[in-house]
Amino acid sequence: MTMKNDTLTIAVLPGDGIGREVMPACLELVNAATTMAGAPALAFQTHNAGAQYYAESGDALPASTLDACRKSDAILFGAMGWPDIRFPDGTEIIPQLDLRMELGLFAGVRPIRWFPGLPRVLTDPRAEQIDFVLVREQTEGLFYARGRGEIRNDEEAYDTMQITRSGTQRVTEFAFDIARQRKRRGKPGNVTCVDKANVFQSMAFFRKVFDEVADRHSDLTKDHAYVDALALNMVKKPWTFDVLVTENMFGDILSDLAAGLIGGMGMAPSADIGDKHGLFQPAHGTAPDIAGKGCANPSAMFLSAAMMLDWLAAKFGQPTLADAARLMEGAVEHTLSTKLAIPMEYGGNANCAEMTRSVISSLSAAR
Amino acid sequence: MTMKNDTLTIAVLPGDGIGREVMPACLELVNAATTMAGAPALAFQTHNAGAQYYAESGDALPASTLDACRKSDAILFGAMGWPDIRFPDGTEIIPQLDLRMELGLFAGVRPIRWFPGLPRVLTDPRAEQIDFVLVREQTEGLFYARGRGEIRNDEEAYDTMQITRSGTQRVTEFAFDIARQRKRRGKPGNVTCVDKANVFQSMAFFRKVFDEVADRHSDLTKDHAYVDALALNMVKKPWTFDVLVTENMFGDILSDLAAGLIGGMGMAPSADIGDKHGLFQPAHGTAPDIAGKGCANPSAMFLSAAMMLDWLAAKFGQPTLADAARLMEGAVEHTLSTKLAIPMEYGGNANCAEMTRSVISSLSAAR
Ligand SMILES: CC(C)[C@H](C(=O)O)[C@@H](O)C(=O)O
Ligand SMILES: CC(C)[C@H](C(=O)O)[C@@H](O)C(=O)O
Numbered sequence: 060m061t062m063k064n065d066t067l068t069i070a071v072l073p074g075d076g077i078g079r080e081v082m083p084a085c086l087e088l089v090n091a092a093t094t095m096a097g098a099p100a101l102a103f104q105t106h107n108a109g110a111q112y113y114a115e116s117g118d119a120l121p122a123s124t125l126d127a128c129r130k131s132d133a134i135l136f137g138a139m140g141w142p143d144i145r146f147p148d149g150t151e152i153i154p155q156l157d158l159r160m161e162l163g164l165f166a167g168v169r170p171i172r173w174f175p176g177l178p179r180v181l182t183d184p185r186a187e188q189i190d191f192v193l194v195r196e197q198t199e200g201l202f203y204a205r206g207r208g209e210i211r212n213d214e215e216a217y218d219t220m221q222i223t224r225s226g227t228q229r230v231t232e233f234a235f236d237i238a239r240q241r242k243r244r245g246k247p248g249n250v251t252c253v254d255k256a257n258v259f260q261s262m263a264f265f266r267k268v269f270d271e272v273a274d275r276h277s278d279l280t281k282d283h284a285y286v287d288a289l290a291l292n293m294v295k296k297p298w299t300f301d302v303l304v305t306e307n308m309f310g311d312i313l314s315d316l317a318a319g320l321i322g323g324m325g326m327a328p329s330a331d332i333g334d335k336h337g338l339f340q341p342a343h344g345t346a347p348d349i350a351g352k353g354c355a356n357p358s359a360m361f362l363s364a365a366m367m368l369d370w371l372a373a374k375f376g377q378p379t380l381a382d383a384a385r386l387m388e389g390a391v392e393h394t395l396s397t398k399l400a401i402p403m404e405y406g407g408n409a410n411c412a413e414m415t416r417s418v419i420s421s422l423s424a425a426r
Numbered sequence: 427m428t429m430k431n432d433t434l435t436i437a438v439l440p441g442d443g444i445g446r447e448v449m450p451a452c453l454e455l456v457n458a459a460t461t462m463a464g465a466p467a468l469a470f471q472t473h474n475a476g477a478q479y480y481a482e483s484g485d486a487l488p489a490s491t492l493d494a495c496r497k498s499d500a501i502l503f504g505a506m507g508w509p510d511i512r513f514p515d516g517t518e519i520i521p522q523l524d525l526r527m528e529l530g531l532f533a534g535v536r537p538i539r540w541f542p543g544l545p546r547v548l549t550d551p552r553a554e555q556i557d558f559v560l561v562r563e564q565t566e567g568l569f570y571a572r573g574r575g576e577i578r579n580d581e582e583a584y585d586t587m588q589i590t591r592s593g594t595q596r597v598t599e600f601a602f603d604i605a606r607q608r609k610r611r612g613k614p615g616n617v618t619c620v621d622k623a624n625v626f627q628s629m630a631f632f633r634k635v636f637d638e639v640a641d642r643h644s645d646l647t648k649d650h651a652y653v654d655a656l657a658l659n660m661v662k663k664p665w666t667f668d669v670l671v672t673e674n675m676f677g678d679i680l681s682d683l684a685a686g687l688i689g690g691m692g693m694a695p696s697a698d699i700g701d702k703h704g705l706f707q708p709a710h711g712t713a714p715d716i717a718g719k720g721c722a723n724p725s726a727m728f729l730s731a732a733m734m735l736d737w738l739a740a741k742f743g744q745p746t747l748a749d750a751a752r753l754m755e756g757a758v759e760h761t762l763s764t765k766l767a768i769p770m771e772y773g774g775n776a777n778c779a780e781m782t783r784s785v786i787s788s789l790s791a792a793r
Contacts, residue, residue, distance in 0.1 A: 151624040180661065182549050201568075201587070201626070208627025216631035219586045220568070255675070257518040259568070260575025264583035287682040294547065294661070294686030308622070312679055315654040319661030 066102045067371060070131035072124065074109040076345025077355035077411075078137025084357040084415040085135070085364050091419050092386045093368075095426070098379035104131070110141035110152040110345075119146075120154040125161060128336070132375070133367050134158070136340035137360065142347055155331075155340070156205065159197045164331035164338055165226065166233045167195035168366070169314040171297070176395035177322045178405055181294070186320070191300035192241070193317055194234040195310025197331060199226045202307040222261040222306065227268040233332070234304035235276045242279065246301055249280045253289045253305035253313070265306060286313070293317060318342050325404045328362035330370065337374075339367040354410045356402035358391055361418060389425025390418045397421075434738055435469045437498035439491065441476040443712025444722035444778075445504025451724040451782040452502070452731050458786050459753045460735075462793070465746035471498070477508035477519040477712075486513075487521040492528060495703070499742070500734050501525070503707035504727065509714055522698075522707070523572065526564045531698035531705055532593065533600045534562035535733070536681040538664070543762035544689050545772055548661070553687070557613070558667035559604055560684055562677025563597040564698060566590060569674040589628040589673065594635040600699070601671035602643045609646065613668055616647040620656045620672035620680070632673060653680070660684060685709050692771045695729035697737065704741075706734040721777045723769035725758055728785060756792025757785045764788075 073082035086103055093100055106124040113119040119139075128134050139154050146152065158164065173179070173189040180186065204218035211217075234250045242248030252269040254262040266283060273281040284292070286309045293300070293313065297320055305313065318327035324343035331338040341359030349355060365384040372381035394400050400417035401407020409417065440449035453470055460467055473491040480486040486506075495501050506521050513519065525531065540546070540556040547553065571585035578584075601617045609615030619636040621629040633650060640648040651659070653676045660667070660680065664687055672680065685694035691710035698705040708726030716722060732751040739748035761767050767784035768774020776784065 150630075153624065156625070179549050182546050204587075204627070205625050210627055210631055214591045216589045216628035217586055218626045218628040219584055220571075222583045224581050255678075257520065258523070258572050259585045260571070260577055261583035261585040263517075264577055287678045290657075290679045290683040291686040291690065294683060295690060309679070311622075311654045312657045312676070316657040316661060316683060319658045323658065323662060 066099065067132040067375065068102045068104060068130070069367075070124075070128045070134045071103045071105045072108050072128075072134065072139075073105065073137040074139035074345065075111045075141050076138055076347055076350035077343070078109070078139065078345055080350070080353060080355050080411050081341065081357040081360035082135070082137040084411055085360045087415060088361055088387060088390075088419055089364050089368070089383070092383040092390070092422055093380070095422055096379050096383035096386055098368075098383045099377060103135075108154050109139040110144040113152050114144050119152045120157055125158075128158065128162065128338075133371055134336065134338040135364060135367060136338050138341065138343060138345040140345050156202070158338060159331055162336040162338070163198060163333040164336060165196060165198045166230050166332045167197045167310060167314070168237070168330040168332060169193040169195065169317065169342065170328065170366070171317040171321055173321050174326060174392060174395050176398055177326065180320055180322055185296075185298040188298040189320060190246070191297065191317075192237055192302050193310060193314050194230060194237065194302065194304040195314060196226060196230040196305065196307050197310075198307075199223060200307030200309075220261055220306075220308075222265045224268050227265050228272055231269050231272040231304055234302050235272065235279055238279050238302040239276075241301065247280070248278070249282065249301040251289070251300065251303045252281065252283045253286050253303050253309060254283065255286050256283070257285060262306070269304070289313065290316065293320065314342065323404060324359060325356035325402055326358055326362070328359050328366055330363065330366045332370070337367065337370045339363040339370075353412060354403050356404050357411050357414055358402065361387055361391055386422050386425050387418075390421035393421040393424045394418050433466065433469045434499040434742065435471060435497070436734075437491075437495045437501045438470045438472045439475050439495075439501065439506075440472065440504040441506035441712065442478045442508050443505055443714055443717035444710070445476070445506065445712055447717070447720060447722050447778050448708065448724040448727035449502070449504040451778055452727045454782060455728055455754060455786055456731050456735070456750070459750040459757075459789055460747070462789055463746050463750035463753055465750045466744065470502075475521050476506040477511040480519050481511050486519045487524055492525075495525065495529065495705075500738055501703065501705040502731060502734060503705050505708065505710060505712040507712050523569070525705060526698055529703040529705070530565060530700040531703060532563060532565045533597050533699045534564045534677060534681070535604070535697040535699060536560040536562065536684065536709065537695065537733070538684040538688055540688050541693060541759060541762050543765055544693065547687055547689055552663075552665040555665040556688060558664065558684075559608070559669050560677060560681050561597060561601040561604065561669065561671040562681060563593060563672065563674050564677075566593045567674030567676075587628055587673075587675075589632045591635050594632050595639055598636045598639040598671055601669050602639065602646055605646050605669040606643075608668065614647070615645070616649065616668040618656070618667065618670045619648065619650045620653050620670050620676060621650065622653050623650070624652060629673070636671070656680065657683065660687065681709065690771060691726060692723035692769055693725050693729070695726050695733055697730065697733045699737070704734065704737045706730040706737075720779060721770050723771050724778050724781055725769065728754055728758055753789050753792050754785075757788035760788040760791045761785050
């Protein structure tokens with residue numbers, strides 16, 4: 060923990076589609092919450108990146124933006140990518156993957172929690188107790204293959220997955236840290252290693268390194284699950300999960316599935332954390348089908364910003380930022396549980412502006 | 427279609443754990459159903475394989491069993507593997523993977539259908555319309571890496587995924603065939619290619635070959651989905667799915683998830699189909715936690731055997747075998763929808779013997 064007296068600078072990357080709609084809403088809420096909590100104001104600096112900017116400039120992630128991200132205290136990210144705008148070779152514009160690699164954002168943190176007031180997806184009433192965190196390794200695994208794949212004679216294609224000891228250690232340590240924080244709040248304090256160690260060497264190695272790390276955390280418990288069985292149990296009994304840690308590709312699939320259990324992407328925040336940097340973005344994409352209509356649900360963006368405030372609070376020893384995060388989360392909860400506003404994706408009619416207004420007006424109730 | 431006059435021979439591999447419990451129940455039901463349908467009796471020949479047999483003999487998949495599988499007209503498979511019984515190098519005993527490779531069982535067919543009478547897993551009432559088929563490629567993809575993985579200096583591990591043109595063509599053709607059969611029964615006739623073409627060369631290649639095949643089936647439709655988005659939609663709107671085709675590892679994860687949507691492995695049959703051979707097995711494993719107690723739900727085994735009868739009927743031009751399959755499926759449906767017997771895993775108290783008795787006694791109702 061470092062005390063920091065000057066203003067914290069946030070690199071803001073709204074991106075494309077609904078990213079550009081939920082981001083201004085989010086900044087408004089963060090300003091209101093930090094003010095109410097008596098926390099230091101944050102300096103937001105908006106930067107260009109994404110598919111639309113690529114179409115205008117030929118650059119999807121300008122060096123100046125990347126540089127600003129490196130120098131900032133945290134990165135707030137909307138969503139990027141657009142179906143019709145691609146690189147000349149036909150590949151998609153997904154600067155979020157570049158940022159993960161460039162900034163070493165090795166831990167994809169995806170908290171999954173049911174919010175009272177939302178329609179339940181699973182019939183089992185215990186689904187209301189869903190509260191777990193998926194930690195996705197984000198710098199290697201199958202995604203190591205990105206840009207390295209090989210197609211031979213238009214007949215065979217190969218992609219290689221990489222698991223390193225250091226990569227597995229750091230993400231596993233990270234997962235145990237989260238489990239410890241959660242244990243203080245009465246959670247089980249368990250980390251599940253999700254792999255396919257019964258078939259793949261790399262996954263057996265992942266499990267082995269996980270076990271070595273787990274041995275150093277005797278105050279916490281661990282277990283293992285094969286990814287297929289875990290996917291089944293995620294539908295059957297997700298309320299039994301605490302912290303999960305897994306390989307990049309598995310984590311990509313499981314985090315979307317997990318978001319589905321709590322009603323979809325509209326309520327799923329995420330954080331991409333590295334040793335030095337933290338990037339916070341809703342789990343949803345740019346949603347071309349609804350973009351431009353002002354009807355996106357900004358809740359996941361709000362909750363991602365709350366994760367950012369918590370992270371900044373811990374990093375810079377500024378507890379009032381964590382207070383602001385609690386206010387924001389509480390305001391989202393209050394809005395939904397009192398049905399002050401129901402997002403369109405959950406059958407309500409609150410558009411982005413109305414959701415934002417309701418959440419801001421709920422800040423005082425969350426006090 | 428080949429007419430065949432001599433008796434069809436079925437290689438029966440009960441395997442381990444509850445495989446040994448559900449298999450005899452299944453053979454009893456198949457005999458009763460074929461008799462009632464006036465279909466030719468099948469000759470069942472039981473063979474050794476699996477973890478328990480490995481513990482006794484040092485051989486998990488004897489050459490004689492493999493040979494018998496090759497010579498048989500179809501293979502009926504229970505479940506194999508056991509936590510405590512492993513090869514000397516610590517790897518698990520999973521002869522099902524060897525059989526897929528040895529016999530070229532390239533298409534893993536996993537029909538997912540909700541059965542009236544079962545508790546619904548999803549709150550949305552449209553979940554009662556769930557009826558799709560997942561086709562998992564089973565001879566390459568990430569599983570190509572099995573036995574080929576590499577660990578370097580206990581620091582890095584690598585596994586390589588392979589996608590071939592021929593492998594993708596055959597499994598895609600297979601998926602379009604299924605879609606065509608389903609279209610005759612009033613289904614949409616659509617095949618969804620599930621991939622991660624936005625990140626991986628191999629997956630872009632998979633999609634490209636899929637598209638080439640799709641172009642040859644202008645009577646049917648196609649679409650694409652990224653595997654993460656598909657996992658989300660599998661929870662959000664699985665009733666919109668028709669036929670899905672995907673890579674081996676993705677298919678492994680998604681088929682377990684899909685089974686979860688209809689209440690778990692107890693109702694999920696599967697078929698592993700190749701150019702020459704067909705292997706039919708419940709999607710569940712050996713269930714060490716309940717094995718030996720006689721309480722396993724044999725329904726998935728029954729439904730897998732019904733898939734076998736359909737496949738034999740088409741292959742050998744014996745429509746009465748398909749009649750027997752309809753009787754078996756109808757009897758399972760009747761048992762569940764009338765609550766004649768409720769499997770323990772769905773909160774009832776019917777053990778394996780009681781379920782079997784009820785299903786057999788329901789054959790006449792299914793007529
Ligand atoms: C956009 C896409 C490449 C990305 C990924 O696969 O990581 C996304 O799905 C995510 O989860 O952040
Ligand atoms: C037993 C295991 C190796 C196997 C697989 O991963 O293919 C199983 O999960 C399956 O789906 O048949």
